[in-house]
Amino acid sequence: MSAELIALSAKAAADAMASGDLDRTEYFEAYRARAAADELNAFTWVAEEAAGEPVDGELGGVPLAVKDLFCTEGVPSQAGSRILEDYRPPYTATVVEKLAAAGTVLLGKTNQDEFAMGSSNENSAYGPVLNPWDRTRVPGGSSGGSAAAVAAGLAPWALGTDTGGSIRQPAALCGITGLKPTYGTCSRYGMIAFASSLDQAGPFARDVTDTALLYRHMAGKDPRDATSVGHPDEIVLPTAQDLRGVRLGVPENLTGEGVEPGVLAAFEAALEQAKALGATVERVPLPHADFGLSAYYVLAPAECSSNLARFDGVRYGMRAEAADLTSMYTRTRHDGFGPEVKRRIMLGTYALSSGFYDAYYASAQKVRTLIADDFAKAFDRIDFLVTPTSPGVAFGLGALTDDPLAMYLNDYFTVPMSLAGIPAISLPCGLSEGLPVGLQLAGPAFSENRLLDAAHALEGALGFDGSAVLGTNPRGGDGPVGPNDGGLVG
């Protein structure tokens, strides 16, 4: 029975619960049991029961996995860091509150790279997450726990955050769908910050419809977040079956260099599918996109060096005992932060220092503007930009941990959209070496409805089958259960 429930899309389950065909407790318990038996280290905390009174809403009764860095009242919210070990906030993040108001039930908190800094989930103080497609590989990051949990059927859907690719890249590596919305459409209040001008909450789901459904209840202006603007349109569920009249653009500088051949092959096959659905594909110049990574690795560390200054051991979280204040600060931050976090704090502190500001921070902001202008020009000619989400498939645990620059290259295709603040979705488009490949579609600011529609049409044509990993044991166990089309399957 459990396999049937797990194969249900979130929307199908919500509809079934609303009509009384599915029992809320049974459904929640099916997921709760799987999450509690998590072998992927995807969860850092799992609910013991469905908390609170049941809410009748469009999402009524659907369990929700939440990335650790979303503050959740009374529940560990550790952002993957030792310095926040067992920190239980006195308040709940706005998007989590909004989703609860729409009926979701908190299932658990998911593992992540410490303070969302990483592309492999190996930077978590609570251990790496394993990729359900191959447990010797990483799930991607930083929202690795959320992506792995959804792919493995430990959660119907999940919340993540994306700063430079932290939703799209793990979605790609785990074979699910992930949306990084337009900056400002979802509140950041209660999201433990990495880089404020880039951080954005977004949904993970096993199909585009569920992605749209979750996002629809996340978006909205929040008076507690001055940078939130909400969405000008109501988010509707996608229905498109073709791409007639849709103009797709492939960046000119995407030559295949640095992209794995299997990834490139899957990407090109997907482009053929798009054409078959009626889309046109052309090359578009993005002259400054190549500088995106450099700009990102100045701006994001600069902001994080400031955002993480509050973790001083004075008011909450870990405190190292020491004889005087300075030693307490030093010891707390030395013991509490992991090496990647320290690296970025140092990078960012340097970039903001007197005498270096113009050379680094100010220059990177100019690059950011140029990249945004590039996108704006491209969107005069095309509707969406398409790229592989990540240059490679999931890599081996430990393969890149000694080479931060190679690790940073994972964000090559995802960072420019973050810098421009525009929405981008990753959906699985095939397998390479038996591992999922992600296709990224990016559109102009606030184009989520059109973007989701295009992704929906492609999803139908691509027919990606992620069911192989929905079982608790991806190397056997339940086995394939058929296409994940949102209906009941056997």
Added chain:
Amino acid sequence: MTPAVEYETVIGLEIHVQLATRTKMFCSCGLGFGEEPNTRTCPVCLALPGALPVINAEAIHFGLMIGLALGCKLNDRSIFDRKQYFYPDSPKGYQISQNEDPLCSGGELGGVRIHRAHLEEDAAKTIHSGGGGGRIQGSAASVVDFNRGGTPLCEIVTEPDITSAEQAGEFLRLLRTTMRRIGVSDVNMEEGSLRCDANISIRPVGQQELGVKTELKNMNSFRFIERGIRAEVARQEGLLRAGEPVVQETLHFDPRTERLTSMRSKEEAHDYRYFPEPDLTPVTITPEMLERARAAMPELPAARQARFADELGLNPDTAKLLAWRTELGDYFEAALAEGDADAVPLANWTTNELVQRLGADVDPAGSNVRPAALAGLVTLVTEKKITAGAGKTVLDKLVAEGGDPTAIVETENLAAMGGAEELAPVVAAALEAQPDVAARIRGGDMKPIGAIIGAVMKETKGRADGKEVTRLVREQLGL
């Protein structure tokens, strides 16, 4: 021997004004004054993970009013920045302030040019106990009270236009009364809602280039500021005369010992690593916001002083006293409007007799003396219905019990004596009673006339007009 070099003093001030908004600068906590520690806090002002700041619209409104009061250019786009420093009173590890694009630029007050005025948030309060003399080094324990953390501040920076301690004090008093007048702050130095740092340097008279400056921090009264500046100017002059350089540093002035101690030198100066606050969007000032700020502006003390002097003919000191003490000026104007007293005597009665009786810091609006009563009293005196002396007696009564001056004159029988026909017999009696005195006066020695006047006053209970008595004495003695 060469003549001694003359030095001149150059002072610039940085003033922090705590804004009396309903809530804090970036969250909806009420402002804290003397509550239990850490009861006016929330996730935002405690800098809990994930909490975000939101700009207080009332603080922007007050900032614009301050800009208008100081004649500043109000920038239609200003930016909040993060100023990084690590200390327990700064829970985020940075203060949200404004660096390159402040709310207000330029301006002038009382002949001192204003460089800029910007908004920021106040720090929390750290208390160090168990040794260390109130400083963190050497103390056994430190505690932090976050009630004050996040209180809106307006930092006002002057140009280095001030040339003496006295001028600094005078400027600060005008600034304080101006802030109080526009109602944006309690501006109380002892309570810390007005704080001042002074940048001080000296240079030989005639030299264009500025000398090396020092910064005098955290002085909490006007008197201490003036004394601190004098002490620092003397110290710098002593150094230069001895051929030693002034070192750029931050100093603390101890008003008890008059000693200046170094807090930190230039080498230890912070690198604040300013960058635009990414959690906030730039502040855009709309025409509606400007209109609202303009509409809220009362007449400012400097303008009021000029009006009192020019239109009402008050002398400069009285005009300034009434204009700079807003509540006194308001009381005076209310009295002027409610009665038909002349402005000059009314102003004098307000600033002298009334203030003397109520105490220098008391708002007369809260006293027993209604403005109309004071106006009525002054009219009685100027119309010679009562003497000035009797007027003071009436005022004593008004201060003690309130009431109507005419009624008091009646019941206490204080009405001035009529003309010569009523007074002449009394004067004659006084002269008769003191024949030796009368003789001296008749002989041309006017000095002892006081004894006669005194006797007449005693007899008439002060209701007689002194001048009339003198006239009658001379008349009756044939002078």
